[in-house]
């Protein structure tokens with residue numbers, strides 16, 4: 522059985538695949554595969570492991586319908602046309618859970634950095650602008666006891682809630698489509714409407730997946746309803762906010778600051794005005810990027826591939842309906 526992998530992944534996972542007798546070809550170039558190149562490789566393979574942003578759309582699936590399994594090296598699956606995969610009988614695997622702590626850590630880091638203008642202060646030092654430490658200079662905003670609003674309180678949101686309560690004794694409110702009773706019991710999280718989430722949050726942290734429902738949910742209309750002192754954090758998908766509207770909201774003082782691990786589009790261009798704003802911190806989509814987490818993600822992806830090639834149920838399938 523032959524597997525094509527779209528990026529270099531952790532060696533521990535390659536070992537699992539080899540032990541299972543699977544022949545692995547890894548794309549080694551430091552660029553994303555073009556769609557035609559991906560199709561070309563898939564024609565000669567039985568399985569695909571997608572590590573990166575390659576689009577698995579209906580056209581790709583109709584050409585590569587012989588694939589027995591596609592495993593994502595991510596929990597998010599907005600790059601896949603899941604209904605089309607199910608129609609073609611292809612199980613799609615993802616990597617939930619193992620990356621929740623690391624991704625929440627990234628959101629937490631951004632929240633702290635924005636609240637104390639840390640990235641901006643670093644840039645000023647690099648420019649030789651240490652300045653005076655006068656009482657009213659360089660002031661940030663304290664997070665102690667403030668209200669954290671979570672849009673999409675699932676596995677990563679739970680970790681964000683836990684850290685924010687433990688460190689800053691924050692009050693957690695959230696908006697999902699369904700109530701998260703575990704979060705309500707464990708963290709005293711309060712379920713609120715989307716409008717209330719906007720109006721009450723001191724920090725609003727986005728942890729929902731990207732879908733037609735969440736696309737550009739954070740736009741001028743939403744930013745206008747937020748507190749002027751609020752911090753907006755997005756460590757989920759850049760498509761959930763409208764970036765031009767975010768720039769305008771910050772410039773016009775509709776909100777105070779923003780921390781982004783994900784941008785719209787990616788990569789963010791170096792001349793983007795967000796990169797020079799004092800109350801903005803941007804990271805290049807490194808949410809799950811620790812050695813431990815990426816190894817665990819690769820191992821789950823490998824286990825999904827092995828199960829799929831053996832005709833067994835994937836340990837983590839995005840489309841379990843494929844087995845009906």
Ligand SMILES: NC(=O)C1=CN([C@@H]2O[C@H](COP(=O)(O)OP(=O)(O)OC[C@H]3O[C@@H](n4cnc5c(N)ncnc54)[C@H](OP(=O)(O)O)[C@@H]3O)[C@@H](O)[C@H]2O)C=CC1
Nearest residue numbers: 597673674675676677697698699729730734756757808809
């Ligand atoms: N920056 C990075 O590197 C990383 C980013 N991510 C992103 O984080 C996302 C979340 O991951 P994870 O926590 O594991 O996923 P979960 O499925 O555990 O949580 C997602 C939450 O979002 C809620 N949600 C989904 N749609 C909506 C909606 N339309 N309105 C309100 N709430 C909604 C869901 O609740 P309900 O169904 O009740 O609405 C659920 O609680 C991933 O999809 C991925 O895009 C993940 C890992 C790393």
Ligand SMILES: O=CC(=O)O
Nearest residue numbers: 594595596597809
């Ligand atoms: O963005 C990363 C993911 O796992 O989803």
